[in-house]
Amino acid sequence: MKGLKNVIYMSVALGMLFYAVPRLDLGQGLTAPAIFGVVWICFALLVVAAHLHAILGVDxxxxxxxxxxxxxxxxxxxxxxxxxxxxxxxxx
Structure with a gap:
């Protein structure tokens, strides 16, 4: 059951990434929306990596x-x- 929960949460995080990345203003230089977009993507990828780590049972x-x-x-x-x-x- 624990592994299923990690798969679901990782799928939700990946879905958010696929939905939000095309809508973020990333190509505008060092503006506040661009910095926010990069930081948001980094946090989302960190969540995906943490769930993948738990699914694979590395530790x-x-x-x-x-x-x-x-x-x-x-x-x-x-x-x-x-x-x-x-x-x-x-x-x-």
Missing amino acids: EETREELGRIGRMKKWQLEKTLQGKSKQLQFRK
Whole structure:
């Protein structure tokens, strides 16, 4: 379901690009409308790139590795706490 949402949002962003680019005043030099058009296109392309990145799952390995590290830290903390509780029991 998560991938479908990214595909839909990327399609909407691409649709906005195809609709708006012919209507933007880009060939007028360094005027305010031209600068706005260039900045708007850059933001729209950034949105498309972010959704494409999520669809392709480029950072999936990194996410899995971070999950393994988190589980290992929890396991180490649990072992440390178990060791301290055993030490407290022996002192009594």
